[in-house]
Amino acid sequence: MILKNNISLSFLCFLFIALSVNSQNSTIKGYKIRGENVIFIFNVNDYPNIKNNGDTIDDVFVSGEFNNWAKDQWRMNKVNDSVYKLQKDLSIFTSDFDWEFKFIVNSEHWAEPSRDFKNIVDARDYKGQKLMTYNLKLYSAFATDYGNVTFKLKGYEDAEKVVLSGTFNRWDETNFKMKPTEDGWEVTLQLRPDIYKYKFIIDNHHWIEDPQNPSKVENEFGGFNSVIDVQKNIEFRLCDYQNAESVILSGDFNDWSEDTYRMTRVNDCWVFNQKLSGGKYHYKFIVDGEWIIDPVNSVKEYDNKGNVNSVCMVK
Structure with a gap:
């Protein structure tokens, strides 16, 4: 494997x-997915309606279904006179397969995609009627x-x-x-x-x-x-317990076993790697028989018995 x-x-x-x-060849425009990040890319040369209008570009924003089509939230960073980029963590997106989006320049001009772009879709109004323009699509799964x-x-x-x-x-x-x-x-x-x-x-x-x-x-x-x-391989790590004799990882991914996932001492920390599917998992550490939540993970939830558990989100 x-x-x-x-x-x-x-x-x-x-x-x-x-x-x-x-x-696999790709002609997708407007973004790339690299590792755990989505990189939105605006190149003015791809959008004649922006390039030919003669205006100086002061700012470029990304607007789409993922941010409720906000026109002034996702400001892009200028790379040079033609290219702007914005990097976002892939985990902030939902598990949907695709999202429609566009670039908006100077807070008023929508960059209109070409029909030659592979990842375009007909733009529609709130009634579902086709407009005379296109939106770009971001795909979370791609070849x-x-x-x-x-x-x-x-x-x-x-x-x-x-x-x-x-x-x-x-x-x-x-x-x-x-x-x-x-x-x-x-x-x-x-x-x-x-x-x-x-x-x-x-x-x-x-x-x-x-x-x-x-x-x-x-x-x-x-x-x-x-x-x-x-x-995805998830590393669970517990530090500052150098004097512990035994640390065990327990959670709903191993039916809260108290002896299966024995963590390994690595320098001043205890470490265990586990492959997990996408989703939400609850877990705790057992340090010399004492159950504790993850001290460096602020995300935690109560279970149906009133116990507090740490939460791991895999996306």
């Missing part, structure tokens, strides 16, 4: 499949050379086209086209930690589950969807 950016892929039954890299999950389908060499479809792209039937290989088809995606359902579409109409993946669930059509669990 190949790990990339501390993210791994496993079946629900914890059987892991190998990851690999393939080549890339540097993705963390490779889907492979062996055989079907005579097929004209194979597409990957799943909950990570709202079962879109066209977006993730697979590339032919010597023994079948494959595509590499960048996916956030979560549990996903998926299928392969052969020549537009033949939907099949992944024959190499034994993990599957029944769907509403009487068939089955394949299931993968994309996990």
Whole structure:
């Protein structure tokens, strides 16, 4: 198994499949996702209506569904006379697959995307009626050379086209086209930690589950969807307990076991690494038999028994 950016892929039954890299070309405009960050990129040369109006650019903001289309909250940083950038933590976004957005210049001019952009969608008014302009789309799942999950389908060499479809792209039937290989088809995606359902579409109409993946669930059509669990490596660390003889990590991810996850002493801290799917987890440390919350984690919640637990969010 190949790990990339501390993210791994496993079946629900914890059987892991190998990851690999393939080549994907992208003409997506307006942003890049690198590691745990979204980098919004405005290049005035991509927007003739801004470049040709002759105005000096004083400021550029990002406005979209993720910030309720606010026009003055997400100010971008000037890189040079043509390019502005803004970096945001990917974890602040919801688990939705996509978000519409645009750039607004000098607080009044919307940068209008070209029809040549791959990631455009018709802009609509509040009644759902199409306007004569486009919005950009940000996708949390996308095909890339540097993705963390490779889907492979062996055989079907005579097929004209194979597409990957799943909950990570709202079962879109066209977006993730697979590339032919010597023994079948494959595509590499960048996916956030979560549990996903998926299928392969052969020549537009033949939907099949992944024959190499034994993990599957029944769907509403009487068939089955394949299931993968994309996990992220989380490091739990407890410091300033150098004199402790034993420290154990316990949480809802291990059924609150009191002896399974024994932490390792590393210099002045106790450390344990655990792969987790996307979601919210409660945990505590057991120091020489005494239960304590994480002293450096301010996020905590009460459980149904009135106990206070630390909270770990995996996104």
